Amino acid sequence: MARVEAVLFVADTALTAKKIAQLATLADVAEAKRLVDQLNVAYDSDDSAFRIERVASGFRLLTKPLFSFWLGKLHQRQAELKLTPPALETLAIVAYRQPITRADIEKIRRVQCADMLKQLMERGLVRIGGEDDSLGRPFLYETTRQFLELFGLRGLEALPMAESLRKPKATLAVANESEDAESDQSSPAADAPGISE
DSSP states (O other), rough: HHHHHHHHHHHHSOBOHHHHHTTOOOSSSSHHHHHHHHHHHHEEEEESEEEEEEEEEEEEEEEEEGGGGOOOOOOOHHHHHHHHHHHHHHHHHHHHHHEEEEEEHHHSSSSHHHHHHHHHHTTTTTTEEOOOOOOOEEEEEEEEHHHHTTTTOSSGSSSSTTTHHHHOOHHHHHHHHHHHHHHHHHHHHHSTTTTTO
16 A cells, blocks of 8 residues: 555656556556555545545545645645636637637637637647648647646546536537528528529
């Protein structure tokens, strides 16, 4: 248990059970998971400030939220982690609608977002995850593993209200087609009799 605790203590990212087993020279992944559970029981029984949480695709030794106020003072983490409202809004759009193009983000926000995306990429929260098949092959943006770790999420399904806010691609395509149809019907050419395109 002490080896597992030491490995998690010095790790600066979440570690998979396989990696914990390798670094702590354990028999297998099952033993790593069992020891993590035993450590959490020990922390809870001692009323410790620590807890091993599952974040992203691994485990991380964290302090309980109760102590964040005092730790924030010590490390001045609030200033370093603080995102501006526009950056936070852009990050939320990427998180819920990923993979998404910059044009689609700007359509939702109704303002330019190139600087916000650059800032989020520099902080390691957003990355380019590929290219869209549309004209010009624009980049597709998605959140990173660091995003999941920073916000303490196991996966994107753990986002608040994920079911209602994450629309499947098919739903988005149907919504865009209906918007286009509405705009065609409201155009002057569509209203004028005898005029065809």
